[in-house]
Amino acid sequence: QVQLVQSGAEVKKPGSSVKVSCKASGDTFKNDAFNWVRQAPGQGLEWMGGIFPLFETPNYAQKFHGRVTITADIYTSTVYMELRSLRSEDTAVYYCARAKISHMDVWGKGTTVTVSS
Amino acid sequence: DIQMTQSPSSLSASVGDRVTITCQASQDINNYLNWYQHKPGKAPKLLIYDASNLETGVPSRFSGSGSGTNFTFTISSLQPEDIATYYCQQYDNLPTFTFGPGTQVDIK
Numbered sequence: 001q002v003q004l005v006q007s008g009a010e011v012k013k014p015g016s017s018v019k020v021s022c023k024a025s026g027d028t029f030k031n032d033a034f035n036w037v038r039q040a041p042g043q044g045l046e047w048m049g050g051i052f053p054l055f056e057t058p059n060y061a062q063k064f065h066g067r068v069t070i071t072a073d074i075y076t077s078t079v080y081m082e083l084r085s086l087r088s089e090d091t092a093v094y095y096c097a098r099a100k101i102s103h104m105d106v107w108g109k110g111t112t113v114t115v116s117s
Numbered sequence: 118d119i120q121m122t123q124s125p126s127s128l129s130a131s132v133g134d135r136v137t138i139t140c141q142a143s144q145d146i147n148n149y150l151n152w153y154q155h156k157p158g159k160a161p162k163l164l165i166y167d168a169s170n171l172e173t174g175v176p177s178r179f180s181g182s183g184s185g186t187n188f189t190f191t192i193s194s195l196q197p198e199d200i201a202t203y204y205c206q207q208y209d210n211l212p213t214f215t216f217g218p219g220t221q222v223d224i225k
Contacts (some may be wrong), residue, residue: 033212037161044219045153045161045204050212059212062118095160102208103151105172107132 002026004096004108011114012086019082020111022096028106029077030054033099036070036081040092046116051079086115119143119207121217129225130152136192138220140183140205148184155219156201164203165190192222200224 001088007021022034049060053072060068069082078095094111097104120143130136141151148168155161163172165181168188178193192199205217 004154004222021127035214037216039155045155045206045216047206047214047216050214061213082178097161099212102149102211103172104153104206104214105163105164105166107162109160 002028002098002106004098006094006096006108006111007057009112009114011116014115014117016060017082017084018086018113019080020094020096020113022079022081022108024077024079024083024098029072029074033071033101034079035097035099035104036068036079037095037097037104038092040089043092048081048094053079070096083113086113088115091115097114119146119209119215121205121207121215123217123220124203125217125220126190127223128219129223130195131225132195132197134195136195136222138190138203138205138222140188140190140217142186142188142207142209144209145185146207146209149207150181150183150188151206151208152179152181152190153204153206153216155202155204159205180200195222195224197224 021024033052036048051058053068058070064098090103096108098106122141150168152165153161169181202219202221
């Protein structure tokens with residue numbers, strides 16, 4: 001059974017960066033895409049971007065272009081999301097999710113990122 | 118960019134009631150639509166994919182329909198464990214995705 005295990009909660013200063021990891025177990029990594037979705041307090045779900053590890057080409061939501069980098073390490077079956085120039089509005093729970101082409105069927109438990117001075 | 122709207126933004130219904138949520142896309146997205154359930158403190162859960170296909174293990178009281186720009190999500194008999202926020206998600210322009218704003222469902 002596929003599982004996604006995310007790294008722990010982070011507290012960051014405004015202007016700094018955060019890198020969240022998502023390790024996949026099971027025979028899923030090379031054949032599927034992995035996405036990052038966040039939920040800020042009181043807000044809805046927001047797709048940030050994704051990557052197909054086999055091709056290593058990420059795609060990003062326009063909103064985050066230039067500020068986010070998504071990478072994948074096929075040897076450790078781990079996907080990473082780095083968000084730079086953090087501001088208070090980036091305080092959110094960040095989820096990774098496997099996408100079977102068109103739908104996200106397996107999700108990590110989420111990583112809370114708090115941006116505060 | 119394709120914009121998604123959902124209505125209502127929230128609703129309150131009694132146990133056993135039929136609940137319907139609508140999702141509208143700003144342009145034709147065929148049947149490229151999924152529905153997710155999200156409970157506080159939990160990861161989102163896929164319920165319906167490709168507009169009308171029930172994900173494995175999801176109770177049959179959940180259903181979806183529609184194509185083009187108008188979609189409907191239905192809970193045929195609301196249960197206490199269905200308290201959550203429900204999101205539609207379009208994928209007409211893979212590999213990008215867009216979520217709707219969500220519909221919060223409560224028990225009256």
